[in-house]
Structures are given as C-alpha cells and as structure tokens.
Amino acid sequence: MPLRIEIIAPYASMVPQIEEALPLFDSHHITYHVGNLEEGVTIAQALHPDDTDIIISRGGTAQLIRDAVTIPVIDLQISGYDMIRSLTLAKKQMAHTAIVGFSNITSNAQSIMSLFEWHYQLNTVTHQDDVLPLLFDLKEKGIKQVLGDVVTVTAATKIGLQSILITSGTESLINAITEATHLANHFNKSREIKDVFEALFSESYPNYLLMDSNETIVFQQYKDYQEMPLSDSSLRSLIHVLQQRDKIKTIFKERRTVEVLAQRKKINQKIYYLLVFSKDESEHQRATGIRLISSPPLYHELPEHKTLKGTAQQFLKRRQPLTLVGENGVGKKTFARVLFFSE
Numbered sequence: 001m002p003l004r005i006e007i008i009a010p011y012a013s014m015v016p017q018i019e020e021a022l023p024l025f026d027s028h029h030i031t032y033h034v035g036n037l038e039e040g041v042t043i044a045q046a047l048h049p050d051d052t053d054i055i056i057s058r059g060g061t062a063q064l065i066r067d068a069v070t071i072p073v074i075d076l077q078i079s080g081y082d083m084i085r086s087l088t089l090a091k092k093q094m095a096h097t098a099i100v101g102f103s104n105i106t107s108n109a110q111s112i113m114s115l116f117e118w119h120y121q122l123n124t125v126t127h128q129d130d131v132l133p134l135l136f137d138l139k140e141k142g143i144k145q146v147l148g149d150v151v152t153v154t155a156a157t158k159i160g161l162q163s164i165l166i167t168s169g170t171e172s173l174i175n176a177i178t179e180a181t182h183l184a185n186h187f188n189k190s191r192e193i194k195d196v197f198e199a200l201f202s203e204s205y206p207n208y209l210l211m212d213s214n215e216t217i218v219f220q221q222y223k224d225y226q227e228m229p230l231s232d233s234s235l236r237s238l239i240h241v242l243q244q245r246d247k248i249k250t251i252f253k254e255r256r257t258v259e260v261l262a263q264r265k266k267i268n269q270k271i272y273y274l275l276v277f278s279k280d281e282s283e284h285q286r287a288t289g290i291r292l293i294s295s296p297p298l299y300h301e302l303p304e305h306k307t308l309k310g311t312a313q314q315f316l317k318r319r320q321p322l323t324l325v326g327e328n329g330v331g332k333k334t335f336a337r338v339l340f341f342s343e
Contacts, residue, residue, distance in 0.1 A: 007032035
C-alpha cells in the first residue's frame, strides 16, 4: 500500500517546488493544498487518519496543525541554503532590515549571521497576533524592510514595509518527504503491533476500561454491557483505592452485580489504571427462588401445584440450585420431597 502524504503549503509559491519533487517519490500517494495558519488547520482537520499517514507543513502552520489533529506532522525545515539565499537578497539594506518570525526561522538566521558576521536585527514571536504590533514598533524605529514567513510578509504589506519571504527550496522539500517516509513507516509498524495486541486483549477481556493518571479514557470495550457497568462514584472510589494498592479484586452491587479486577500499572513513567469487568460468578450459583403461598397437600396435584412443579423441574434440569420461600406450614418440605422423588 503506497504511503499517503498530504503537503499543506503556507504559500502558493511553494507549489512549483512540490511539483518538481513529486516524480522522485512516485511510489507514494502525495497530495497538496495551499493554506496558511488557520486555513491550513481547516485543511488538515478535513483529512481522515485512515486516509492520510502523515502531513508536511512549515513554521507556524505546522505548529497549529500539530495541535489540532492526531495525524503525525513534519515541520518543513528551512535549510541553511534557503536562509543564505534570503539574507543575501536583503544584504544591501542590512542596517534597516529586521528578521521577524517564529523560532524555526530566527534560530536558523542566527547561525548564518554568526557565520558570515552579518548584523540583522532578530525578533522572535510566539504567536501570529504578536507580529503586527512588533512591525509597527520596528517601523517607528527606522526599519524599512523585514524578512520572515507568510505571516510577517502579509502584515508588512498592510503597513507599507518592504518584505522578503523566506522560502524553502526543492531540496528542503525532498528532505522533508524523505523524513516523512521514515516516520510514517515507523508509525505504521507501531500501529500494526498496537492493533494486534488490542485485538488479542479485547478477545481475552471482552469488558474493560483503561484510564491514564488524569482519569482520561484511553481504551474501553463493553461487549456484555450497554455502557460502563460501574457508576461514576464507584469508579472514583476504586481509582482512589488503586492509588494505594497495585491490584484489587472486588464485587460491586449496583444496578447489576459486577466483578471487577482492577490494576495499577506504570508504563514509560506514566500511571495507568486497568479495570476488567465480568459478571459475578457467585451470581450464577445463587439459588433461584420459588415462593409457596398455598397450604393444601401438593400430592393432590392441583393445577397451580402442577405449574410450580413444572417451573421447578426446569431449573433442576439445568442443574441450578433452587430455594423454596414461604411462610411456615405452606408445604415447603412436602414440595421438596415431591421434586426429589419425581426425578
């Protein structure tokens, strides 16, 4: 099955680089769309995890997508060559040029500036809303040109500043697709192993609940129940006890009688609570009852006595214990003898 990669480009001029790189990965199924920040997030949220193995984007858009979806995201890095190319274009106005962007841009720029002893003003932002106020301030201080990502260039255009978009070249995109291939293959192998173990576990334990230390449900399955068989209060009390003990086996009697095997497990330095539910075995051994309310001798075989006898014999044929309930003198012993000798 081909690897399914979605590239979400934050700017339209990346499309030619994508189309240039696609023939090198013809064994993959690669699609692409253009969308910056929230637009990119909207595109990513429309993807289904069963149809997309991994997403490639860049900068702030990649960060937002990573927080919004469960599909793995590769951040398309800006190579040293990409940065040198952009800084060289701005070199004539170095004294009046500022670099504005997220840390993936400014940290890369810092390394290049140190290497070539260039002196651009660096400004790192953590949120897109910080960009426009910062550019107003830089403009008042004499900055005439800015370098940055799409957010920076868009904001600079609004206030009349010259701008240069730091773009990613084809070689950077090829590196990102190669990295995405390795990461996606790793995730797919891990997912396959997880699915196998989950299937085996679910078969052995048809009713279970797995929670993390924040009491967030990780997995759950209830084949014998319509919903989780414990009330919220019982579940909380059980988790509280598990915080002190590693393993508990107990029975809860609420809407139904449920046997619970609960365990606290520490995996990769994280605490998990596993609860396995089953129908209380003693419930199956508990006697089925018949209440006797009449006192005439049962050997007369009155119609109501025949009905009681037939009902009782059905339980006895299934080897189920039977309890006779009634006031003194209604004939419990006689009924028991009749059943005994009728076998």
